[in-house]
Amino acid sequence: MLSTRSINLVTRPLSAVNAIRLSSSSSKIQASAMVYSNYGKPSEVLSIHKHYLPELKPEDVHIRFLAAPINPADCNQVEGAYPIKPPFTNALGSHDPVAVGGNEGVAEIIAAGEQVKGFKVGDKVIMANAGKGTWRTHAALPATDVQLLPGFNQDVSLVHAATLTVNPSTAYRMLKDFTLLQQGDFIIQNGANSAVGQSVIQLANAWGLKTINVVRDRPNLDELRQYLTSLGATHIITEEELSKRETRSKLKEWLNGRKLRLALNCVGGKNATELGRYLDHEGKHVTYGAMAKQPMQVPAAPLIFKNISFHGFWVSRWTDTHSAQERESMLADLIDLIKQKKLKEPIWEKVSWKVNAPEEETLKTFREAVDKGITGYGKGKQILVFDE
Ligand SMILES: NC(=O)c1ccc[n+]([C@@H]2O[C@H](COP(=O)([O-])OP(=O)(O)OC[C@H]3O[C@@H](n4cnc5c(N)ncnc54)[C@H](OP(=O)(O)O)[C@@H]3O)[C@@H](O)[C@H]2O)c1
The missing domain is CATH 3.90.180.10 (Medium-chain alcohol dehydrogenases, catalytic domain)
Structure with a gap:
């Protein structure tokens, strides 16, 4: 002593x-x-x-x-x-x-x-x-x-x-728990270069899903595009581009008849509202971050006519409300993907x-x-x- x-x-x-x-x-x-x-x-x-x-x-x-x-x-x-x-x-x-x-x-x-x-x-x-x-x-x-x-x-x-x-687990749960996604389905996310966003891209890619990834414009945008593409991102678009009217036809072309049923919101504010506009009938809009520190407005038309719904996700709450075995099974899946070099x-x-x-x-x-x-x-x- x-x-x-x-x-x-x-x-x-x-x-x-x-x-x-x-x-x-x-x-x-x-x-x-x-x-x-x-x-x-x-x-x-x-x-x-x-x-x-x-x-x-x-x-x-x-x-x-x-x-x-x-x-x-x-x-x-x-x-x-x-x-x-x-x-x-x-x-x-x-x-x-x-x-x-x-x-x-x-x-x-x-x-x-x-x-x-x-x-x-x-x-x-x-x-x-x-x-x-x-x-x-x-x-x-x-x-x-x-x-x-x-x-x-x-x-x-x-x-x-x-x-x-924290981050890969959040991506995993959001892709699995809100809506049933089929191979080839699209999801849209903002803050796509965040650590969560990088995991979303890779998990989606590993599970046969396609991603539309919204990032903020920056001088080295091409470098970022290249990196996210190397992770498996399907499309990358800036916040500014997303808010333009002509983007609607671009997204229609990208989706090619597929429905967009999941939007993941890391940012909040105007950009989060924009994500909601692209969701299809019964689409789920899931907020997990508020990086812009701005409240989001909920657009009335897609709520009424497409019955889209807004949700929040918090991984700590998920951990508290699920068994140790469920968490372990998720971590084992993530570790498997790491070993297969599908999650960097x-x-x-x-x-x-x-x-x-x-x-x-x-x-x-x-x-x-x-x-x-x-x-x-x-x-x-x-x-x-x-x-x-
Ligand atoms: N709910 C949950 O369970 C849960 C779990 C994990 C993470 N999170 C939350 O998810 C968010 C991201 O976490 P992370 O660890 O992945 O973050 P990170 O790797 O540090 O990345 C931060 C992200 O936020 C973006 N960003 C920062 N300021 C912004 C602004 N004013 N407007 C728009 N985008 C902005 C950054 O984009 P730029 O490169 O353009 O700056 C980057 O994409 C945080 O809010 C975090 O608390 C929540």
Whole structure:
């Protein structure tokens, strides 16, 4: 057991949040976490808290994180604008009560309590639920908070494992759960270059569906077109083009008699309304993101004459309302597609978190990454990679 006096990990405290208060029941594992004690702009309210993991409890595991993404919802959570609000606590020995950022990631078991079944040291695990805090080097958690990834092997990268439960899972559910799609059917989506959009394109392609993909115009549009086409996108169109009247005949030509029965909305606002106009009778319009932060208007004519319907989807709610077996079966399907090279990693940028780097350096890198993560026209998903 370590004495509190022998431990002084903070060389230069950044704020009161970083002050260490250690209990006598700490392990020898040094950890650091990206924490917040108030809601606000992530790059302003996040700071690093260093601490020792508590001693291993019989029902707990100690894990070392390997990779974790910075998703838009994680940032909304730090802003206080997300329904899952991890409680602020002093459990990590901080002076002020804090919560740890991040919701998904992949980690390695480094110790398992004597009552833990089904895990061994060295196993790679993902989070069983959101809200447990993945922007940290290590964590001590009840074993029920983590799960093995079915079929995980060397064909599945850490980035794949770290990002599977949110974006590809969302794409999977939205394509399967709202309407019965037949081979050759079309779906339309906006935000098609988002990580979810990239998964939608690839899953649709793997399942014989065709996609109409709406993206925002940009100087390197051709490059983006090429990339999405390489993933299997059938057609790509800009938001501006979609709102033009002449696009109606273009889409008719593309559909060639097929019905458009599913629209996936990542963006909101005017563009979301436009998607609804193209839906056929009984079409489903599913909103899962609100990147434009604009409300959408519901067009009356297709509601009345085509009986289209509007829905929302939230993967966390799906996870809470479905069995562990159903989630496992979906993850196994996704892993199979990865192994068949039908589902690639999202476009991503490495955010290096060196476990022994000075905390100012880690914090600066992290703040830049989190800002990039919420700025439009980004270069890809920001993913923390923990290097020893
Ligand atoms: N409901 C759920 O269960 C669920 C699950 C996963 C994700 N989501 C949500 O889905 C959305 C995408 O997540 P992600 O991780 O895939 O995101 P991401 O990879 O970070 O991509 C963000 C996407 O949003 C677009 N975008 C950003 N600002 C925009 C604006 N003002 N107008 C139009 N488009 C804009 C970006 O396009 P540009 O390249 O043009 O900037 C890009 O396509 C987020 O809102 C996220 O919270 C929801």
